[in-house]
Amino acid sequence: MKNYMESTDEAMNAESHWSASIKLILGCLFVWFIVSYGFGIILVDQLNTISIGGYQLGFWFAQQGSIYTFVVLIFFYAWRMNRIDHEHGVNEE
Amino acid sequence: MDLTLLTYIVVGFTFTLYIGIAFWSRAGSTGEFYIAGGGVHPIANGMATGADWMSAASFISMAGLIAFLGYGGSVYLMGWTGGYVLLAMLLAPYLRKYGKFTVPEFIGDRYYSKTARMVAVVCLIFISFTYVAGQMRGVGIVFSRFLEVDITTGLIVGMGVVFVYAVLGGMKGITYTQVAQYVVLIIAYTIPAIFISMQLTGQILPQVGLGSMLSDGSGHLLDRLNTVVTDLGFSAYTDGNKSTIDIFMITMALMIGTAGLPHVIVRFFTVPKVRDARSSAGWALVFIALLYTVAPAVGAMARYNLTTTIQHGAVGQAESNIVYEQRPEWFQRWEQTGLLKFTDKNGDGRIQYYNDANPAMAAKAAEFGWKGSELHVDRDIMVLANPEIAGLPDWVIALVAAGAIAAALSTAAGLLLVISSAISHDVFKGALTPDMSEKQELMVGRSAAAVAILIAGYLGYNPPGFVAQVVAFAFGLAAASLFPAILMGIFSKTVTREGAIVGMLTGLVFTFGYILYFKGIFITPMAKNVPENWLFGISPEGIGTVGAVLNFAVTYVVSKATAAPPKEVQDLVEHIRVPSGASRAHVH
Numbered sequence: 001m002k003n004y005m006e007s008t009d010e011a012m013n014a015e016s017h018w019s020a021s022i023k024l025i026l027g028c029l030f031v032w033f034i035v036s037y038g039f040g041i042i043l044v045d046q047l048n049t050i051s052i053g054g055y056q057l058g059f060w061f062a063q064q065g066s067i068y069t070f071v072v073l074i075f076f077y078a079w080r081m082n083r084i085d086h087e088h089g090v091n092e093e
Numbered sequence: 094m095d096l097t098l099l100t101y102i103v104v105g106f107t108f109t110l111y112i113g114i115a116f117w118s119r120a121g122s123t124g125e126f127y128i129a130g131g132g133v134h135p136i137a138n139g140m141a142t143g144a145d146w147m148s149a150a151s152f153i154s155m156a157g158l159i160a161f162l163g164y165g166g167s168v169y170l171m172g173w174t175g176g177y178v179l180l181a182m183l184l185a186p187y188l189r190k191y192g193k194f195t196v197p198e199f200i201g202d203r204y205y206s207k208t209a210r211m212v213a214v215v216c217l218i219f220i221s222f223t224y225v226a227g228q229m230r231g232v233g234i235v236f237s238r239f240l241e242v243d244i245t246t247g248l249i250v251g252m253g254v255v256f257v258y259a260v261l262g263g264m265k266g267i268t269y270t271q272v273a274q275y276v277v278l279i280i281a282y283t284i285p286a287i288f289i290s291m292q293l294t295g296q297i298l299p300q301v302g303l304g305s306m307l308s309d310g311s312g313h314l315l316d317r318l319n320t321v322v323t324d325l326g327f328s329a330y331t332d333g334n335k336s337t338i339d340i341f342m343i344t345m346a347l348m349i350g351t352a353g354l355p356h357v358i359v360r361f362f363t364v365p366k367v368r369d370a371r372s373s374a375g376w377a378l379v380f381i382a383l384l385y386t387v388a389p390a391v392g393a394m395a396r397y398n399l400t401t402t403i404q405h406g407a408v409g410q411a412e413s414n415i416v417y418e419q420r421p422e423w424f425q426r427w428e429q430t431g432l433l434k435f436t437d438k439n440g441d442g443r444i445q446y447y448n449d450a451n452p453a454m455a456a457k458a459a460e461f462g463w464k465g466s467e468l469h470v471d472r473d474i475m476v477l478a479n480p481e482i483a484g485l486p487d488w489v490i491a492l493v494a495a496g497a498i499a500a501a502l503s504t505a506a507g508l509l510l511v512i513s514s515a516i517s518h519d520v521f522k523g524a525l526t527p528d529m530s531e532k533q534e535l536m537v538g539r540s541a542a543a544v545a546i547l548i549a550g551y552l553g554y555n556p557p558g559f560v561a562q563v564v565a566f567a568f569g570l571a572a573a574s575l576f577p578a579i580l581m582g583i584f585s586k587t588v589t590r591e592g593a594i595v596g597m598l599t600g601l602v603f604t605f606g607y608i609l610y611f612k613g614i615f616i617t618p619m620a621k622n623v624p625e626n627w628l629f630g631i632s633p634e635g636i637g638t639v640g641a642v643l644n645f646a647v648t649y650v651v652s653k654a655t656a657a658p659p660k661e662v663q664d665l666v667e668h669i670r671v672p673s674g675a676s677r678a679h680v681h
Contacts, residue, residue: 017670017671025183032178036344041167041344052304053304054305055315059331062164063164064386068382070178074177074182074371078368078371091673092366092672092673
């Protein structure tokens with residue numbers, strides 16, 4: 001454990017790393033919420049008036065689209081988060 | 094070759110494989126027993142998480158649930174996948190950085206309290222045992238249906254196999270067995286789905302087939318399905334019959350419940366680095382999505398096949414209903430198991446299957462001379478009978494049996510391991526006998542796993558009447574108790590011991606009480622489980638969301654009123670928020 005009193009720079013760096021992390025997480029969770037609760041549940045009837053192939057769009061989001069989005073979202077988060085770690089010099093090794 | 098013999102060979106081969114893997118990767122230390130030594134590759138861990146997560150219920154029952162609920166089944170699809178987003182971003186990387194062995198251990202350290210740790214142990218054991226009972230039952234059922242032995246024998250064989258690789262192998266053994274089990278179960282699930290999709294729509298990918306034209310040119314699958322089922326008085330497949338608020342709340346409870354399930358969280362303790370925990374959650378969801386995006390196609394196609402087999406022409410014309418004596422072979426086979434049951438109520442020798450609870454349909458049916466729906470369909474048949482409905486060769490049927498057993502065993506093993514870890518590491522090492530050596534702790538862990546298997550086996554053999562209902566219980570409790578406590582432990586430095594304990598207990602008692610009130614576990618329900626009686630129209634399945642909100646609120650208020658956490662706890666929180674710096678694993 002480092003002594004945080006010794007380096008206020010480091011403490012400030014940790015703080016900006018944390019706020020960058022929070023921003024990224026909130027952004028991702030916004031998308032997470034919109035595709036599932038927004039498109040798949042709340043707006044499902046409106047979106048169902050649009051058809052893509054044999055799928056009604058709201059139904060597609062609820063049973064397919066939200067899941068694909070979740071997968072992409074996690075990998076995007078992992079990639080961005082690794083960059084944020086590097087930018088703040090708090091990555092592993 | 095005889096189907097039963099073939100099934101024995103396929104299942105026997107997979108069992109040999111699992112035991113072989115467990116022997117090769119057996120645990121030699123507590124680190125290996127609890128977290129596989131922390132050296133699992135993120136992709137391997139993703140696969141293991143997939144098998145750990147997808148239970149007998151996911152494999153056998155989910156597609157059938159969706160088949161009958163249609164759009165309403167979306168709660169399971171979104172709920173049981175969206176939780177991984179929360180896990181990946183809010184919990185897994187930080188708990189990996191924390192780097193110890195169990196979930197209650199984190200709660201104990203973060204909330205500087207043995208009481209908090211024990212409350213977490215109680216939540217964990219309750220959640221995990223309710224779950225594991227269902228798995229053992231699943232093993233027994235699969236054995237009895239496919240291998241024609243009685244449920245007890247099936248159960249004992251299943252317990253024996255889990256015993257060998259969980260007790261001997263610990264987390265390390267379980268991890269690599271789960272990788273093998275994932276491969277078995279995903280092949281077993283997708284092959285019949287691909288064939289059925291090809292037959293119905295000409296599309297190889299079931300995910301595409303679900304949105305395609307039927308091969309006979311009669312229209313899009315989902316449109317035709319809507320017509321076919323509404324003609325029989327059922328609600329349209331792509332519309333739900335649950336209220337929006339209830340769908341919302343159930344999905345949320347399943348998502349945060351997923352993220353709060355200890356046997357899932359602990360899988361992310363096993364990867365080497367923080368960055369691996371992040372990507373591994375992505376891989377886990379890739380492997381889970383392979384099954385979860387196929388399941389809605391299986392559900393819709395099976396419903397279509399079943400309905401049009403029975404009602405193959407316009408509703409109301411006598412010759413449109415199948416003659417019982419001419420029913421297909423798979424129909425006869427599944428009648429023997431009781432999953433399909435026909436009673437000729439109007440004595441015309443034909444099968445009428447429709448929604449007789451719908452008054453308008455019932456009136457119409459009376460004009461046709463129908464005297465009630467004559468077929469009882471168990472939802473599990475949608476997956477189990479799939480290969481036969483599609484006319485696939487016997488080896489595919491044998492593979493489905495092996496896949497269902499793999500799904501049940503892998504989840505059971507993961508659950509049994511977190512139970513035994515909580516007993517040996519949190520209860521014994523953490524509280525009762527802190528002085529014991531590593532070797533002794535490993536011994537206690539193995540004994541606890543053995544005892545847990547016996548209890549799980551008993552629960553599977555003699556299931557308390559509520560097993561079918563406990564899924565709501567496990568998720569609701571995980572959502573209302575563990576998830577908020579872990580989340581706030583990471584994202585707030587000011588949440589106090591008192592706040593967390595009171596919060597967890599509030600969430601637990603409220604959710605437990607609400608489910609008890611309507612479902613009556615051990616006691617008779619105190620009120621009828623109907624929407625008119627529910628709080629804000631939220632069903633017991635979705636009440637965990639409200640429990641979680643209460644937990645957050647109570648924790649916040651109590652924390653404001655109590656003394657701030659000590660400096661070392663605040664430092665711990667800062668330490669786990671950044672990936673760099675030595676992991677604290679093994680520093681005891």
